Each structure stands twice: as structure tokens, then as C-alpha cells.
Amino acid sequence: MPSLVHSLLLCVLVLSASLIHTHAQLTSNFYNNVCPKALSTIKSVVLNAIKNEPRMGASLLRLHFHDCFVNGCDGSVLLDDTSTFTREKTALPNANSIRGFEVIDQIKTQVNQACNGNLVSCADILAVAARDSVAILGGPNYKVLVGRRDARTTSVNDANRNLPPPFFNVTQLLSNFQSHGLDLKDLVVLSAGHTLGYARCTSFRNRIYNDTNIDSKFAATLQGNCPQSGGDDNLSGLDKTPYSFDNAYFKFLLSNKGLLHSDQELFGGGNGDSDNLVKYYNTYPNAFKNDFASSMIKMGNMNPLTGSDGEVRANCRVVN
Ligand code: HEM
Ligand SMILES: *[C@@H]1O[C@H](CO)[C@@H](O)[C@H](O)[C@H]1NC(C)=O
Ligand SMILES: *[C@@H]1O[C@H](CO)[C@@H](O)[C@H](O)[C@H]1NC(C)=O
Numbered sequence: 001m002p003s004l005v006h007s008l009l010l011c012v013l014v015l016s017a018s019l020i021h022t023h024a025q026l027t028s029n030f031y032n033n034v035c036p037k038a039l040s041t042i043k044s045v046v047l048n049a050i051k052n053e054p055r056m057g058a059s060l061l062r063l064h065f066h067d068c069f070v071n072g073c074d075g076s077v078l079l080d081d082t083s084t085f086t087r088e089k090t091a092l093p094n095a096n097s098i099r100g101f102e103v104i105d106q107i108k109t110q111v112n113q114a115c116n117g118n119l120v121s122c123a124d125i126l127a128v129a130a131r132d133s134v135a136i137l138g139g140p141n142y143k144v145l146v147g148r149r150d151a152r153t154t155s156v157n158d159a160n161r162n163l164p165p166p167f168f169n170v171t172q173l174l175s176n177f178q179s180h181g182l183d184l185k186d187l188v189v190l191s192a193g194h195t196l197g198y199a200r201c202t203s204f205r206n207r208i209y210n211d212t213n214i215d216s217k218f219a220a221t222l223q224g225n226c227p228q229s230g231g232d233d234n235l236s237g238l239d240k241t242p243y244s245f246d247n248a249y250f251k252f253l254l255s256n257k258g259l260l261h262s263d264q265e266l267f268g269g270g271n272g273d274s275d276n277l278v279k280y281y282n283t284y285p286n287a288f289k290n291d292f293a294s295s296m297i298k299m300g301n302m303n304p305l306t307g308s309d310g311e312v313r314a315n316c317r318v319v320n
């Protein structure tokens with residue numbers, strides 16, 4: 001009998017170990033013992049980068065989003081193309097648009113020095129740099145969860161399939177978010193990441209010439225910098241204060257001044273619950289900040305590689 005009990009116990013242990021393995025949780029203290037300086041090192045590079053170029057905070061936040069929405073937060077967005085693989089960087093929503101790779105390289109170098117080795121994953125660097133960017137520019141300084149590992153592969157098709165385009169309506173946006181385990185509140189709150197940063201003319205041209213739910217003076221002003229043809233890369237702020245994490249984004253939506261079609265869809269696009277959330281966050285900026293933090297943590301938890309899955313990349317642009 002003891003041997004039966006023994007093997008039953010062993011069975012339970014193996015089972016629960018494999019459960020723990022596949023459902024491994026991210027934690028806020030993952031690097032506390034192995035490299036206590038990891039998070040502060042990341043923060044100091046981010047701080048410097050934003051001092052040099054205030055837009056960089058927005059760009060780093062967006063990198064984390066684009067990482068997480070394609071097969072989970074696994075650093076895949078950072079991989080360069082090779083002779084045999086076309087990676088995510090060439091996908092339609094990314095090409096000529098996502099930026100910040102040099103800052104990530106710089107963080108990786110400095111963190112490897114501070115840790116005396118290659119311990120911090122590129123996926124975690126993205127999550128921490130996004131949190132720091134938000135906090136530095138006036139948003140919530142939430143406790144970021146870490147312990148992710150990096151993917152060994154990814155593809156341009158996965159990125160094109162998973163990242164929402166700016167011409168989506170509110171129904172399409174919501175089903176895209178739901179396919180990632182996120183809900184309407186996450187959609188509204190995370191879209192307000194557009195309180196930071198810029199978009200290119202090519203991303204909002206159709207909106208400022210063809211949409212009817214747009215403030216006409218606002219459209220006319222934008223048209224001055226974004227002609228019917230040409231000036232594709234000319235930039236406009238996604239809200240009135242592109243370097244400040246505030247609730248101006250919601251104010252913009254309430255007055256039909258969403259820059260992207262997808263932004264304006266969240267107010268007046270036909271989803272009454274979405275309209276109410278926009279009004280609510282416009283009235284309660286602190287609720288917006290708290291809920292943004294929760295939704296960022298939720299997004300950051302999407303399908304991470306943990307335990308012995310994947311790897312810790314030595315150079316964020318190439319697999320080991
Ligand atoms: C809901 C669906 C979303 C759509 C359709 C969308 C689309 C876009 C587009 C088209 C741009 C401009 C790109 C360019 O013209 O180069 C942009 C910029 C940006 N997006 Fe989104 N986005 C979405 C959600 C999000 C989320 C969830 C976040 C983060 C939480 C985010 C953060 C940003 C930031 C910060 C920028 C500015 C980046 C910079 O200035 O470098 N977006 N987005
Ligand atoms: C949103 O777009 C889809 C696909 O084009 C369309 O079937 C649907 O009717 C649209 N929904 C609304 C509310 O416009
Ligand atoms: C406006 O819509 C029409 C019809 O869909 C399209 O042909 C045209 O290219 C659009 N204009 C702009 C500036 O996007």
C-alpha cells in the first residue's frame with residue numbers, strides 16, 4: 001500500500017507541477033533576487049530617451065501593445081527579418097510606423113551589464129519600458145508584472161491578422177479585442193493610450209476627407225498638413241497634448257475630434273456602452289488612470305512564455 005500511496009502522491013505532484021508550468025504566473029518580484037537593479041536600470045534609460053525625444057514614451061508604449069497582440073507578449077515584435085523569415089516589423093500596421101528599437105537595444109545592453117549576464121527578457125523590457133513611459137508622462141505608476149520569456153519565432157501574417165487597423169468600426173474593434181481575451185472596457189481604456197503620440201497622415205487621411213462624424217474646423221486644419229495625395233508621413237498628435245498622459249483623448253472624442261476613425265468609433269459609433277465609458281472617463285480622470293493600469297496588466301498577461309519555454313534573447317533583434 002505505501003507504494004500505491006507513494007505513486008499516487010507522485011502522480012499528483014507531477015500533475016500539479018505541469019499545471020504550474022503551463023499556467024505559470026508573472027510576478028512583480030521575479031528579478032528581485034537574480035538582478036535587483038534590473039527595473040531601475042530600465043527606467044533610467046527610458047527617462048533619458050524621453051528627455052532626448054518626448055515622443056519616445058508613446059513609441060515604447062505602442063511597441064508593448066503590438067508585441068502582446070501578436071501571439072502574446074513574447075518580444076516577437078523586436079525580431080528583424082532574416083533571409084528565411086519575414087517578421088512582424090514588415091506587417092502593414094508596423095512598417096514605417098513602429099519605432100523605439102534603438103532604445104530597446106540600449107536598455108538590453110545596460111541591463112545585461114547591471115545584471116552581469118543575460119537574465120532579463122526582451123518581452124519584460126517592453127512591458128517595463130511601457131509602464132515607465134506612462135508613469136514619466138503623467139500616467140499611473142502601476143506595479144508591472146514580469147517573468148516573461150522571449151519567442152523564437154513569429155511571422156508577418158500573424159501581425160497582419162491580429163493588429164486592429166484604424167478603419168475598423170466599433171463592432172470590429174470589440175471583436176478583435178475579445179479575440180485577445182479583452183472586453184469593451186479594456187478597448188476604451190487602452191485605446192486612450194492615444195493620449196500619447198502621433199499618427200501619420202496616411203493613417204487618418206480617409207477620416208479627414210470622407211468621414212461625416214468629424215468637427216469640420218478640425219478636419220480643415222488637419223487637411224492643411226495632410227493633402228489628398230502626398231505628405232503621407234506628416235504627423236498629427238493623437239490628441240491635443242501628445243506628450244501628456246491626461247484625459248484630453250476623451251474630450252476630443254466627445255467633440256468629434258478623434259484623429260483616427262477607430263478612435264471616434266468609440267463615441268457615437270453605435271455602441272451605447274462605449275459612449276457611456278467615454279463620458280465616464282472624461283469626467284473621472286483618476287478612474288481612467290486606475291483602469292488603464294488594470295487593463296495594461298491584463299494585456300501584459302496575454303499568453304506569456306514562462307518557465308523553460310522560449311528563451312532569454314541576448315540581442316532583442318535575433319533569436320539566440
Ligand atoms: C484599438 C485599436 C487601435 C488601433 C486601430 C490603433 C491604431 C493606431 C495607429 C494607426 C497609429 C498611428 C500609426 C502611424 O500613423 O504611424 C497608432 C499610434 C499609437 N498607438 Fe494605437 N491603435 C489601437 C490601440 C492602441 C493601444 C491599445 C495602445 C496602447 C495601450 C496604443 C498606443 C498607441 C500609441 C502610444 C501611438 C503613438 C505612437 C508614436 O507616436 O510613436 N494604440 N495607433
Ligand atoms: C462594421 O463592419 C462590419 C464589416 O464591414 C459590418 O458587417 C458591420 O455592419 C459594421 N457595423 C456597424 C455598426 O457599422
Ligand atoms: C474617400 O472615399 C472614396 C470612396 O470610398 C475613395 O475613393 C477616396 O479615395 C477617399 N478619399 C480619401 C482621401 O481617402
Ligand SMILES: *[C@@H]1O[C@H](CO)[C@@H](O)[C@H](O)[C@H]1NC(C)=O
Binds near residue numbers: 224225227230231234
Ligand atoms: C507636411 O508638413 C509640413 C510641415 O507642416 C508642411 O510644410 C508640408 O507642406 C506638409 N506636406 C504636405 C505634402 O502637405
